[in-house]
Amino acid sequence: MDTEVVEFLNTLGEAERAGGRVLHELEQAASSLELKELLRKAGHDEGYWAGQIGAHIRRLGAEPSNKTGDFVEKVRALTDLRSKIELLNRGQRWVIRKIEERLPSLSDAPLKAFLVVMAKGHQTNIQAIDDALKSGPL
Numbered sequence: 367m368d369t370e371v372v373e374f375l376n377t378l379g380e381a382e383r384a385g386g387r388v389l390h391e392l393e394q395a396a397s398s399l400e401l402k403e404l405l406r407k408a409g410h411d412e413g414y415w416a417g418q419i420g421a422h423i424r425r426l427g428a429e430p431s432n433k434t435g436d437f438v439e440k441v442r443a444l445t446d447l448r449s450k451i452e453l454l455n456r457g458q459r460w461v462i463r464k465i466e467e468r469l470p471s472l473s474d475a476p477l478k479a480f481l482v483v484m485a486k487g488h489q490t491n492i493q494a495i496d497d498a499l500k501s502g503p504l
C-alpha cells in the first residue's frame with residue numbers, strides 16, 4: 367500500500383465531501399431554478415467522486431477517512447451568494463490542480479483514469495456554474 371497516494375486520495379475525498387455539503391447549501395440558497403439544478407447536479411457529482419475515491423482507497427488496502435474538509439466553514443463565513451459560488455469554483459479549480467500535479471507520478475492505471483475523468487468533470491461543472499454567474503440573477 368502506498369501511504370502517500372492514500373493520503374492524497376483522502377485529501378481529495380475530504381474536499382469532495384466538503385464540496386458536496388457546500389453545493390447542497392448553495393442549492394438551498396439559490397433562487398434561479400436553473401442554477402439550483404446545476405448546483406444539485408454538481409453536488410451529486412461531488413458525492414459520486416467522494417464515493418469512488420473511497421473505493422479506490424479500499425482497493426489499495428486502506429480505510430478511507432470520513433472527515434469533511436474545512437472548506438465548508440470558509441464558504442459559510444461569506445454572506446453573499448455570488449461570493450460563495452465564486453469561492454466554490456476556486457475550490458473546484460484547486461482540486462483540478464492537485465490532480466494534475468499528481469497524475470505524472472501515479473502508476474495505478476485505473477486510479478489515473480478515474481482522476482482524469484474527475485478533473486474533466488470538475489472543469490465541466492466549473493464552466494457551467496461560471497456561465498450561470500454571468501447570465502443573470504442567482
Ligand SMILES: [Fe+2]
Nearest residue numbers: 382385412461
Ligand atoms: Fe469537487
